[in-house]
Amino acid sequence: MKALTIKTKKFLDLLNKKLSDPNFKPTIYELVDLEEIPEPELINENWVKVKVKLGGICGTDIHILEIDQSTNQLNFVSTPAVPGHEIVGVITELGTNVKNLNIGERVLIDEVLSCEVRGIELCGACKEGNNNLCYNLDKGDISPGFIIGLCKDTGGGWGQYVVVHESQIFKIPDSISFEDALIAEPLAGSIHGVLKNLPKDDDKVIVVGCGVMGLSTILALKVFSKCKIIALDTRQSQLDIATKLGVADVFLANKSTFIRKIARKLGVRTVSPPLQDPILIGGGADIVFDCVGNTSSLTTSLRLLKPRGTLLLIGQPANLTLDWTPLFVKEINLIASNTFGSEIINGEKKRTMQIALDLIASRQVDVSDFITHKFKLEDYKEALEVASNKSKFESLKVVFFY
Numbered sequence: 001m002k003a004l005t006i007k008t009k010k011f012l013d014l015l016n017k018k019l020s021d022p023n024f025k026p027t028i029y030e031l032v033d034l035e036e037i038p039e040p041e042l043i044n045e046n047w048v049k050v051k052v053k054l055g056g057i058c059g060t061d062i063h064i065l066e067i068d069q070s071t072n073q074l075n076f077v078s079t080p081a082v083p084g085h086e087i088v089g090v091i092t093e094l095g096t097n098v099k100n101l102n103i104g105e106r107v108l109i110d111e112v113l114s115c116e117v118r119g120i121e122l123c124g125a126c127k128e129g130n131n132n133l134c135y136n137l138d139k140g141d142i143s144p145g146f147i148i149g150l151c152k153d154t155g156g157g158w159g160q161y162v163v164v165h166e167s168q169i170f171k172i173p174d175s176i177s178f179e180d181a182l183i184a185e186p187l188a189g190s191i192h193g194v195l196k197n198l199p200k201d202d203d204k205v206i207v208v209g210c211g212v213m214g215l216s217t218i219l220a221l222k223v224f225s226k227c228k229i230i231a232l233d234t235r236q237s238q239l240d241i242a243t244k245l246g247v248a249d250v251f252l253a254n255k256s257t258f259i260r261k262i263a264r265k266l267g268v269r270t271v272s273p274p275l276q277d278p279i280l281i282g283g284g285a286d287i288v289f290d291c292v293g294n295t296s297s298l299t300t301s302l303r304l305l306k307p308r309g310t311l312l313l314i315g316q317p318a319n320l321t322l323d324w325t326p327l328f329v330k331e332i333n334l335i336a337s338n339t340f341g342s343e344i345i346n347g348e349k350k351r352t353m354q355i356a357l358d359l360i361a362s363r364q365v366d367v368s369d370f371i372t373h374k375f376k377l378e379d380y381k382e383a384l385e386v387a388s389n390k391s392k393f394e395s396l397k398v399v400f401f402y
Contacts, residue, residue, distance in 0.1 A: 001039050002377055003082045003159025004032040006064070008074065014067050028384045031065050032083065032158075034377070040155040040163045042095050043141050044119065047163050049093035050107060053178045054374075055157025055400040056086030056185070057387040059211065060316060061149075065384065070318040077150045078143035084157025084400070085111035085149040086185045088178045091169075098166045106172040108181050109164050110353045111147040112339060113154070117165040118142055129342030129349055132192075147339070158377065160402055170353055173361045180360050182399065183216070183367040187356040190216035191224075193289065193314040193337030195345075199227035203286040204266060206230045208253075208301050210238035211390065212370055212397050213314050214291035218245050219365040221289075230262060230285070232300070237394050241369050259303060268306075279303040279326060286310070293317040302326035310335060373398045 010031060018024050042049060061083055063069045087109040091101055101107075114131035115122045118140025125133035138144035145151025148162060155162040172181045190213060199205050205221060207214050210233035221229055222245070231242040232253040239250040249265060251258045256277040263270045268283035277299070284306035290297050293315025301311055303326060310333040327334065340352035359365045372395050375383035380400070387398035 001037060001160040003035060003037050003155070004084075004377065004380055005035050005037065005080045006031055006083055008077065008079045011064075011067070015071070018067050026065075026067055028062070028065050028388045029381045031067070032380065032384075034380060037080075037082075037159070039161045040153065042093060042163055043153065043165075045095040045097040046119070046166055047095045048091055048098055048101060048166055048169060049161060049163050050087070050089040050109065051092045051161055052087055052089040052157055052159065052402050053106075054086075054088050054182050055084040055159075055402075056182055057084075057383065057398045057400070058086055058186070059213065062384075062388050063316075063318065066388070068318060073146060076137040076144050076146040078145050078152040081145070081150055081152050082156035082159040082162075083149045084159070085147045086182055086399075087111070087148065087157040087162060088172065088182045089162070092161070095166070101166060101169060101171075106178065106181075108170040108172055108184055108353065108357060109148065109162065110168045110170065110351070111149065111185070112168075112341070113137060113142065113145050113147060113151055115140070116167050132339040132341040158380075158400060160377075170351075170357055172357070176361050179371050179399075180367050181357065183212070183370045183397070184353060184356040184360055186212045186397075187216045187219060187359070187365070187367065188340040188352040189213065189337070190220045190291075190314060191355055192340035192343065192352050193217065193312055194220040194224055195343050196337055197287060197310055197312055197335055199225045199287050201226040203227040204230070204284075206232065206262070206285040206288045206301075206304055207242075207247075208232050208288060208290045208297050208304075209292035209315060210235075210242045210250075211291065214238070214289075215241055215245065215370065215396075217289050217291055217314055218242055218247055219359075219367070222246055223359060223364060230265070232258070235391055235394075238396070241396075244369070245366070253300065259300070262304060276323075277303060280306070282307075284309060287312060289314055291315045295320050295322055298322055302330075302332065305330060305332050307331060308333065313337060370397045371399055372396045374401045375399070376401065
């Protein structure tokens with residue numbers, strides 16, 4: 001089958017080159033190779049083979065390709081691997097123990113490779129439904145890898161086939177398209193983050209960044225809370241979608257003046273430290289959901305929070321240089337959100353991915369504007385350029401199709 005592949009040695013070689021030469025910047029497609037490789041094989045009788053229909057390009061994928069990702073999790077990666085963890089497709093082969101699935105069914109895949117997937121006794125995190133915090137990611141029936149796309153045995157969404165454990169499969173209702181079903185993955189990530197610190201109805205909430213994760217966070221907030229939402233982005237096209245999703249107050253974050261405008265909206269004053277953007281004093285947002293995770297977004301997020309407000313990280317920062325002074329002087333609470341697992345809603349525990357899929361299928365959320373570009377795998381260089389230059393190409397979610 002045709003697939004894009006990544007290899008640890010190539011990543012480390014590019015990382016060393018980047019560290020030794022501050023002017024070096026790899027092309028966005030330099031890390032990957034388009035190759036003809038064997039189809040992945042079923043690991044055992046509890047596994048399923050899926051022909052990929054759509055494979056999404058995630059912001060985390062882009063960070064890896066830009067060699068911006070930390071090496072902290074490399075113990076839980078095995079290569080050569082096929083990237084891509086946002087996957088919808090059709091079942092083509094079933095293990096002999098798989099009883100509730102059928103060949104030809106349309107499915108969405110949960111990418112986390114936790115204890116049940118690995119065929120081992122559940123760790124403490126997995127027993128509680130927090131498979132996103134599994135600590136056996138290098139054990140069991142498959143090679144190390146915390147998600148599909150970073151494990152050499154499973155394949156990934158940037159290839160024609162993947163194999164998955166039956167527990168990772170969610171059936172796609174006939175009423176929704178592959179395109180809409182694919183967005184259940186990022187939506188699940190946002191639901192997990194929102195439910196970690198669900199805003200009260202009278203809370204003032206700011207969503208920083210209106211890419212896929214930011215817009216998904218807005219959708220999750222509107223489903224589970226009646227809080228007042230303010231949305232920020234550097235691109236007007238993304239703010240237009242946020243407005244369409246029901247956000248009344250949106251701000252274009254391209255000049256420092258937007259901070260003063262938000263301060264006036266919230267009824268608080270600002271001060272302007274030398275050589276820095278303004279900072280809100282004596283009030284501000286109760287919760288900021290940072291859905292970007294870079295130096296600029298986090299700097300802004302810390303400035304907009306009230307004393308003892310909460311910064312919730314949905315975007316995943318890695319190696320950043322950041323002035324954390326506002327965190328301390330305001331005694332800000334910091335919460336991180338990592339993928340998803342299970343949530344408790346109305347006293348019932350339910351898989352986050354199923355919650356997201358149900359919201360899309362019931363039309364409680366509208367994700368029809370999320371996928372903006374589709375590419376064949378052979379056109380991967382253009383696809384990755386479009387995915388990594390969102391302002392230039394007005395891209396939101398970019399996918400490979402097969």
